[in-house]
Amino acid sequence: MSGFNKVVNSYEEALEGFKDDMTVMVGGFGLCGIPEGLIEQVHQLGAKGLTAISNNAGVDGFGLGKWLDKRQISTMIGSYVGENELFEKLLLSGEMEVILTPQGTLAEKIRAGGAGIPAFFTATGFGTQVAEGKETRNIDGRDYVLEPSLTADFALVKAWKADTMGNLIFNKTAMNFNPMMATAGKITVAEVEEIVEPGELDPNFIHTPGIYVQRVIKGDKFEKRIEQRTVKQS
Amino acid sequence: MSGFNKVVNSYEEALEGFKDDMTVMVGGFGLCGIPEGLIEQVHQLGAKGLTAISNNAGVDGFGLGKWLDKRQISTMIGSYVGENELFEKLLLSGEMEVILTPQGTLAEKIRAGGAGIPAFFTATGFGTQVAEGKETRNIDGRDYVLEPSLTADFALVKAWKADTMGNLIFNKTAMNFNPMMATAGKITVAEVEEIVEPGELDPNFIHTPGIYVQRVIKGDKFEKRIEQRTVKQS
Amino acid sequence: MALSREQIAMRVAQELEDGFYVNLGIGIPTLVANYVPKGVEVMMQSENGLLGMGEFPTEETIDPDLINAGKQTVTAATGAAFFSSAESFAMIRGGHVDLTVLGAFEVDQEGNIASWMIPGKLVKGMGGAMDLVAGAENIIVTMTHANKHGKSKILKKCTLPLTGAQCIKRVITELALMEIKDGAFHLVERAPGVSVEEIQEKTEADLVIPDNVPEMNV
Amino acid sequence: MALSREQIAMRVAQELEDGFYVNLGIGIPTLVANYVPKGVEVMMQSENGLLGMGEFPTEETIDPDLINAGKQTVTAATGAAFFSSAESFAMIRGGHVDLTVLGAFEVDQEGNIASWMIPGKLVKGMGGAMDLVAGAENIIVTMTHANKHGKSKILKKCTLPLTGAQCIKRVITELALMEIKDGAFHLVERAPGVSVEEIQEKTEADLVIPDNVPEMNV
Numbered sequence: 001m002s003g004f005n006k007v008v009n010s011y012e013e014a015l016e017g018f019k020d021d022m023t024v025m026v027g028g029f030g031l032c033g034i035p036e037g038l039i040e041q042v043h044q045l046g047a048k049g050l051t052a053i054s055n056n057a058g059v060d061g062f063g064l065g066k067w068l069d070k071r072q073i074s075t076m077i078g079s080y081v082g083e084n085e086l087f088e089k090l091l092l093s094g095e096m097e098v099i100l101t102p103q104g105t106l107a108e109k110i111r112a113g114g115a116g117i118p119a120f121f122t123a124t125g126f127g128t129q130v131a132e133g134k135e136t137r138n139i140d141g142r143d144y145v146l147e148p149s150l151t152a153d154f155a156l157v158k159a160w161k162a163d164t165m166g167n168l169i170f171n172k173t174a175m176n177f178n179p180m181m182a183t184a185g186k187i188t189v190a191e192v193e194e195i196v197e198p199g200e201l202d203p204n205f206i207h208t209p210g211i212y213v214q215r216v217i218k219g220d221k222f223e224k225r226i227e228q229r230t231v232k233q234s
Numbered sequence: 235m236s237g238f239n240k241v242v243n244s245y246e247e248a249l250e251g252f253k254d255d256m257t258v259m260v261g262g263f264g265l266c267g268i269p270e271g272l273i274e275q276v277h278q279l280g281a282k283g284l285t286a287i288s289n290n291a292g293v294d295g296f297g298l299g300k301w302l303d304k305r306q307i308s309t310m311i312g313s314y315v316g317e318n319e320l321f322e323k324l325l326l327s328g329e330m331e332v333i334l335t336p337q338g339t340l341a342e343k344i345r346a347g348g349a350g351i352p353a354f355f356t357a358t359g360f361g362t363q364v365a366e367g368k369e370t371r372n373i374d375g376r377d378y379v380l381e382p383s384l385t386a387d388f389a390l391v392k393a394w395k396a397d398t399m400g401n402l403i404f405n406k407t408a409m410n411f412n413p414m415m416a417t418a419g420k421i422t423v424a425e426v427e428e429i430v431e432p433g434e435l436d437p438n439f440i441h442t443p444g445i446y447v448q449r450v451i452k453g454d455k456f457e458k459r460i461e462q463r464t465v466k467q468s
Numbered sequence: 469m470a471l472s473r474e475q476i477a478m479r480v481a482q483e484l485e486d487g488f489y490v491n492l493g494i495g496i497p498t499l500v501a502n503y504v505p506k507g508v509e510v511m512m513q514s515e516n517g518l519l520g521m522g523e524f525p526t527e528e529t530i531d532p533d534l535i536n537a538g539k540q541t542v543t544a545a546t547g548a549a550f551f552s553s554a555e556s557f558a559m560i561r562g563g564h565v566d567l568t569v570l571g572a573f574e575v576d577q578e579g580n581i582a583s584w585m586i587p588g589k590l591v592k593g594m595g596g597a598m599d600l601v602a603g604a605e606n607i608i609v610t611m612t613h614a615n616k617h618g619k620s621k622i623l624k625k626c627t628l629p630l631t632g633a634q635c636i637k638r639v640i641t642e643l644a645l646m647e648i649k650d651g652a653f654h655l656v657e658r659a660p661g662v663s664v665e666e667i668q669e670k671t672e673a674d675l676v677i678p679d680n681v682p683e684m685n686v
Numbered sequence: 687m688a689l690s691r692e693q694i695a696m697r698v699a700q701e702l703e704d705g706f707y708v709n710l711g712i713g714i715p716t717l718v719a720n721y722v723p724k725g726v727e728v729m730m731q732s733e734n735g736l737l738g739m740g741e742f743p744t745e746e747t748i749d750p751d752l753i754n755a756g757k758q759t760v761t762a763a764t765g766a767a768f769f770s771s772a773e774s775f776a777m778i779r780g781g782h783v784d785l786t787v788l789g790a791f792e793v794d795q796e797g798n799i800a801s802w803m804i805p806g807k808l809v810k811g812m813g814g815a816m817d818l819v820a821g822a823e824n825i826i827v828t829m830t831h832a833n834k835h836g837k838s839k840i841l842k843k844c845t846l847p848l849t850g851a852q853c854i855k856r857v858i859t860e861l862a863l864m865e866i867k868d869g870a871f872h873l874v875e876r877a878p879g880v881s882v883e884e885i886q887e888k889t890e891a892d893l894v895i896p897d898n899v900p901e902m903n904v
Contacts, residue, residue: 002727003705004765029516029553030539032532055553080593082539091591100591103515104557104599108351111554116779116821117342118373120354122561123602127580127633130598139352139382143633148373160533165729165765172438172550173517174533179552183780198765204406205439206767207552209737211707211729211782224532230540232524236509237487238547263734263771264757266750289771314811316757322809334809337733338775338817345772350561350603357820358779361798361851364816377851394751399511399547406768407735408751413770417562432547440549441770443519445489445511445564458750462758466742 011041026054027157033174035158035191079103112149114183155185166213245275260288261391267408269392269425313337346383348417389419400447470642493570520548568604582628601632613641620672688860711788733814738766786822800846819850831859838890
């Protein structure tokens with residue numbers, strides 16, 4: 001078998017080597033573009049003490065909410081708690097460490113991690129709690145905060161289509177954090193809706209080149225739950 | 235006319251406001267993916283004292299080589315002199331200031347400029363001339379150099395297709411520096427091979443969203459000179 | 469009379485210019501999209517990765533892969549583009565968005581804004597708000613002038629954890645449009661029928677009042 | 687006998703593993719692509735924005751928009767991807783490329799490399815070389831052991847401006863394969879028929895020679 005065939009055939013194989021106390025990135029914005037099957041598998045595995053990096057933490061009982069149910073996360077790095085009551089409770093009680101990070105800074109920290117940039121300056125968060133304990137600097141008259149990058153042992157991402165070599169494309173706003181996270185995982189696992197042969201994706205329009213992806217699994221089902229179902233009055 | 239129609243009909247209009255002593259980014263890698271008509275127009279205008287940011291400086295008499303002919307560039311920021319004799323001569327004689335910058339650092343400095351990141355750390359160039367006079371820092375056991383970002387008064391880029399709103403797609407390796415430069419110009423002008431109506435480019439596969447692009451011009455001809463014509467022996 | 473939420477949105481909408489790329493926050497800012505002036509076209513940026521947000525879908529066209537930053541199902545406008553969160557915030561942080569409209573709990577006369585957290589009570593996270601206030605040159609804050617107990621939210625100094633420091637220049641409330649400069653709020657317009665005295669009374673911050681304060685045209 | 691350029695490339699090619707993403711520099715490194723072992727598939731990264739570089743085109747398929755980092759016209763392999771220079775160097779700087787092969791003027795026993803400039807004589811610019819040596823964990827330098835006047839280029843300390851500091855661990859010349867560790871070159875293999883004494887003589891650097899130095903299999 002070619003060394004470039006990244007396809008695995010079970011969730012067990014997709015998460016081989018996943019252990020307690022690891023750092024794991026999980027793609028998605030709210031419930032849009034989350035790797036549902038991989039999240040479920042981590043839930044099944046029951047791994048504990050995780051540092052989870054994800055913009056949100058799902059909703060009660062779905063998405064990363066499942067990991068919260070089992071208290072699998074010891075540290076959560078994200079930007080938005082939202083309407084997740086258990087998350088808010090664990091945060092306020094101090095039962096789970098939560099590092100709230102501005103959304104754009106979070107995205108850039110992950111991109112930087114994948115791109116070998118250990119730290120960068122951003123104006124975001126200067127003068128706020130986010131800057132506490134961090135180096136700040138005035139550059140050309142503006143104040144900035146130095147933000148270190150983020151990487152992870154595993155990055156779990158959701159893509160629309162993959163070829164067997166791990167080239168990925170995403171669909172609409174289900175892209176969100178997935179492409180950056182794909183670059184920042186030591187092991188990046190992509191859960192996808194469709195796997196095609198190499199050459200079927202246009203090389204001019206690959207969102208994530210296969211070099212970043214170690215494993216590809218075809219999801220067995222995607223619930224794609226909608227958080228705010230808004231429709232036009234006709 | 236809609237405020238989103240970025241199409242201009244002449245090179246004069248495309249470069250309106252272009253003046254002496256400005257900083258200008260020019261896309262392309264070697265002669266691949268360069269905005270030929272815009273380069274020619276700057277040559278015609280005869281603007282002097284330019285700070286030019288471009289990976290290369292064309293070849294003798296073509297591409298940015300034309301600006302060298304007229305001594306239009308006072309400072310050149312690029313990564314590779316290559317086979318451009320006049321460039322090498324102006325560099326060695328000190329007639330033109332040349333800031334040689336590692337290619338990846340150059341690309342990242344431009345991306346950072348467009349993304350509002352004023353500076354970032356990179357291991358590239360540590361312990362070399364490139365790091366001279368720059369802050370260095372050991373982070374988690376590795377040494378890094380602090381690199382400030384780059385922006386420009388004008389960014390001149392070459393794309394394959396644009397819609398009238400300035401959404402761009404690039405073709406193959408003619409992409410190179412063009413997408414980052416498009417984000418880093420106060421005025422970004424895209425010279426393209428084809429202009430289509432909004433909605434004709436798939437929103438899932440836009441390389442450069444129109445928000446970065448102020449003007450679009452359909453190039454009247456592209457010579458697309460090849461530097462190293464290599465073919466397979468059959 | 470104090471402006472309704474819709475009227476606040478209408479007044480903000482008057483600031484839209486043809487060709488503007490605009491980011492609208494949740495709440496009143498979202499309503500601004502309903503009052504885009506005739507002859508003006510704007511493109512809405514949604515920080516989860518969409519430039520060119522369209523109207524809500526129908527039951528038939530609803531797509532769970534296409535939402536806005538408020539997690540509502542939306543459509544893409546003609547000429548839209550999708551991109552990653554890193555690209556989206558490159559746009560925002562890099563100052564490419566022409567106008568940002570967002571809500572707040574408090575704003576003070578130094579231009580500080582608090583909008584994301586009430587210690588011990590409400591922790592929603594800052595989401596993209598800190599990036600938006602740090603990245604935009606042109607920000608309009610929409611908020612109520614005072615809380616339901618009548619306590620002013622237009623302050624000398626914010627009491628809640630900040631979202632951004634010294635970044636706010638314009639605020640529109642149900643009572644007034646104010647600009648922040650030189651360490652004070654400057655009254656620019658008042659809601660129709662609202663007196664300068666009422667505004668003064670509900671403003672804890674230093675308020676500079678010019679001789680003539682025109683009524684808003686809403 | 688000293689290795690030919692092709693033989694150096696053949697020896698380097700033995701380091702390729704199935705599934706490797708590889709960046710090959712200009713010169714001898716380019717030749718490595720011709721000797722990929724049977725049963726091994728590799729993808730070539732070209733730093734101008736191509737992962738999956740294919741063979742040269744025919745006169746019919748030549749495309750000025752499709753070149754490699756050496757500015758040669760190429761084709762794209764099945765499963766290739768095109769991307770920007772920023773993305774390309776994110777791959778390189780981020781350590782995602784499995785093997786980088788590049789040439790040098792000088793290498794020293796601290797792992798420093800000089801490959802981009804000869805003051806007063808040759809200024810080509812560093813191109814992507816500084817990023818490649820800083821980004822890759824696994825680098826092989828191919829070079830001649832000495833210059834045409836017999837002066838060693840395997841040095842105690844580089845004399846030319848550096849491309850990277852303390853980043854080189856393996857060097858293959860026409861005479862030997864050496865590893866750099868603990869501040870010295872370690873002789874690992876010698877070219878067939880080349881004596882340890884000849885290598886020692888042409889090496890200015892400290893050279894650690896084990897009891898048994900096998901011949902390369904090329």
